[in-house]
Amino acid sequence: MDESHIRRAQERDIPELHRLLRQVADVHHNGRPDLFRPNTTKYTDEELAHIVSDDETPVFGVFSDDDDATLLGYAFCVFQRPQHNHVLTDLTTLYIDDICVDEAARGRGVGTAVYRHVLDFAKANGCYNVTLNVWSCNPGAQAFYEAMGLKPYKIGMETIL
Template sequence: MKIRKAEKKDIPRILELLGQVLQIHAEIRPDIFIPGTIKYTLCELTELLKQEDKPVYVAVDEDDLCMGYAFCQLREQPFSTNMVSFKSLFIDDLCVDKQARGQHIGESLFEYVKQQAKELGCYEVTLNVWTGNTSAEHFYEKMGMKTKERQMEYIL
């Protein structure tokens, strides 16, 4: 397994994996997510891969086939004037092909993202997990992540 920045040739496979993630989210939150859709269009994904502050990393097998990805965003803190200034790397989305889960691909991707964050001078790596996605919660806790803040909602 090799991890590298995503390239244009990876787009069809990434789109496939985006569908897998959306399905998980649609099962957890059918009130928000529309089954059978994906987060990015082909054009949006093509443009996203060109953005330096939003790196996309892929885990590829020996045939250079994308088996998982991590969409990241480099963020500058603070969001207000009362916080110390620092950089963070936000994992917007991390996915491993459902057929390849259990092979430590997610762990490898996460460790790679942590290393990239260090090289970029980041203070932290952050992400959001939907309530109900217990497998993701357990995975990230196993990787050493802790809850930083909780966002709550009241549905009208």
């Protein structure tokens, strides 16, 4: 991953975050048009502003060194702490809610770099593990996560009626 760096996303990055969020939405819509709407994005500007400013929902962006504004990839994360749960132990998890590499930057190590950054961040913040979900209609993402060493820990199943 040459000529790029990773930093926390900021409010000024919202247009670039939307650009990549649309790419993720398109992948999901193409894979499961029965579940995902076309031509959409996951968050409003206001929701993104709240997310990037909240330390409980850190967003890491891989930015081009050329201008510190062109987003090559991102990871949206959420701290999860099941406290006072009768079944689960009180371990802190860093959940990756969304991860994306710009279509034009794939194969350049951007995904690996942002994922390793998330792991380092989670370790530095005392997390027990890092988790994420992947849709079965996105085999490329699943292969990437497996290559990063992730293993299934639960499986969602459905019956369409």
